[in-house]
Amino acid sequence: MVILPSKKPAKHNDIAFTGQYLGVVEEYLPDEESTFVEEGQIFASKTGLISINDEKREIEIKTLQEENRKTVEVGDIVIGTVMFLRKFSIGINFNTINQKIQFNSSYMGNIHVSQISNQYIEKIKDAFQITDIIRAKVDKENANEYTLSTVGKNLGVIHADCSICGSTLKKVGLNKLKCPFCGSFEKRKIAADYDEVLVRLRF
């Protein structure tokens, strides 16, 4: 006796296992990355959630990792490296979004001088320097440009290197850092957990 595989039609958001029948090519446009076609029948080439676009009649399998959002939204907490300083703003390249590590992220954020601290900041370089790693909140999004804020105790610089010798600066005051190697003092808008960040980052 031959047991025929189940030919149950695929349903949106159901779990599909590798090799599972999903439908026929007359019905759906199969995704090349996550499905394969044999004699007009579509099968899952990986395990994940079935995603059917009713309008375009497209079918694909999405893994849970892909379901994990990797885009930036207002209210997100991001960690990024300061790439440049301007007179009234800085540019940041995001390294993590909500504790998820981003590789080769092309997201860029800006912080205006008025959104750095509750206290008055006269010059950007009294708060940040290039190569600082900072934690910030996303305030606004406008055509892939993000406006960030570091106002608040937990936001600001979490790691900074001495601008003279490159050693990691140690916290010696509210917004004051000292280089243990060359003795130089520098100012920053630091987060409460400066250089003691304990969050576990996820891929």
Ligand SMILES: [Zn+2]
């Ligand atoms: Zn130094």
